Amino acid sequence: MSPNTPETHYDVLIIGGGILGLASAYYATARGLKTLVVDQYGIGNDTNSSKGLERMFRLMQDNESEARLAEASLAIWTELQRASGKTLLASDDLIFFGHRDAPMTTEGNVQHIKHTMDSMGMPYEYLDSPAAIHKRFPMFNLAAMPDDYVGLVQAASASINVQEAARTFLFAARQTDLLHVLDKHAVIQVAPLKDQAGYTLLTEADGRSVTVHGKHLITCPGVWADSVLKGFGLKQAPGWKIWKMSYAYWPLKENPPKIPIWFEFGNIDASDQGTFYGFPPLDFSPDRHNMVKMSADYTYDTYDAPSAIQPGVNPRLMEELVAHLDQLIAPNAVDATQYQHAGTCLYSMSPDGKLVIGRIPTAPGQQSFHAGASMCVMESGRAFKYAPLFGRILVELAVDGHTRYQHDLDIFSSTRDGLFEPST
Ligand SMILES: Cc1cc2nc3c(=O)[nH]c(=O)nc-3n(C[C@H](O)[C@H](O)[C@H](O)COP(=O)(O)OP(=O)(O)OC[C@H]3O[C@@H](n4cnc5c(N)ncnc54)[C@H](O)[C@@H]3O)c2cc1C
Known part of the structure; x- marks a missing residue:
């Protein structure tokens, strides 16, 4: 002891x-x-x-219970932040965007989240087209977004300092x-x-x-x-899986456009493939100064037990992530092929997500x-x-x-x- x-x-x-x-x-x-x-x-x-540096805080949820729990949690985060004098939450706009009728993912989909926000009377901004998304956040290339893309923006969102x-x-x-x-x-x-x-x-x-x-x-x-x-x-039960998630950080170019917290529902089948997310630049660690974390919210590495986990980022996933970001993110923000600090972290994924x-x-x-x-x-x-x-x-x-x-x-x-x- x-x-x-x-x-x-x-x-x-x-x-x-x-x-x-x-x-x-x-x-x-x-x-x-x-x-x-x-x-x-x-x-x-x-x-x-x-492990790691940052996590998303969001009120935008695909069901009322989670949205209410998030509201209750936000009140405590805010109180903790005030009492400790530490920066626990870096507030920022969060945009959820993707196909208007994207299928469900483990993070929900745009329609379900919009429905929850509407039924709870929660304020948000609706962007009804790729042009509106691009106008609000020019970091997302207009040409990369399919015609049926829409977006939800909410200001009561934050990056949590892990x-x-x-x-x-x-x-x-x-x-x-x-x-x-x-x-x-x-x-x-x-x-x-x-x-x-x-x-x-x-x-x-x-x-x-x-x-x-x-x-x-x-x-x-x-x-x-x-x-x-x-x-x-x-x-x-056997339906439970461990998901090994891969991510990396990209240095920002000089005078980049504004970068919000973002999550893209780009899936077109019933899988999570096509879901991607990213953070704004954060001052949570000196060695990530002026860099942004971006990742895919799907994986090719699932395991039944911790003893089976193989170390290392997944090269196929990183290739797909880079190819996607190269299309989606404006070239005056980052060079998608130049990433650093690639790493992995584990989800414990239940059978029903x-x-x-x-x-x-x-x-x-x-x-x-x-x-x-x-x-x-x-x-x-x-x-x-x-x-x-x-x-x-x-x-x-x-x-x-x-x-x-x-x-x-x-x-x-x-x-x-x-x-x-x-x-x-
Ligand atoms: C890539 C990634 C992105 C994420 N993004 C978000 C996000 O944006 N927003 C969000 O809200 N959440 C996010 N999450 C989820 C969030 O990080 C996790 O839900 C949370 O960190 C889980 O914390 P935990 O304490 O339950 O588990 P863990 O952090 O895994 O801690 C469990 C601990 O238990 C110990 N332990 C286990 N068994 C034993 C034993 N037998 N004896 C002794 N010790 C034991 C382990 O050593 C471990 O330290 C993300 C997770 C990942 C991996």
């Missing part, structure tokens, strides 16, 4: 030191609960889904003196205590074992979910739950924006057994069909 964790009994145990584990630690310690975070690769590791957000949760939790961290320890066994009195975790690091006990357990294990779920008699957050069922599909425990698994490439809210929800579910946000969480239910199987 590391020197700062001399104790073995906690109010709350958290498996996973990614953004959701840290947000949960922030809320647990704020409630005066002695809390332990355990991470197999260490907090701030470069392997998990929370590393600053993680530091802010961690710093605030540490300030309470209630946070302990077991870095680079893998949880190899989760065992409920008798009479539902809590949980015991067996952890291992370099051949050394440490056992800790807690009244409540929160699990945010990302793509390693099966390593934790087996302690609850569950495993992920939706998140899973809730209490942990006693059997697949059952409405009975393990006492005192909650989880967020299968974050499906979209949970960062919800981190402060989900941290709060995970603590409420594990400690109180219920959350005030339950109504909007039903679409993410941990008991919906096809998520889990019994583990043998």
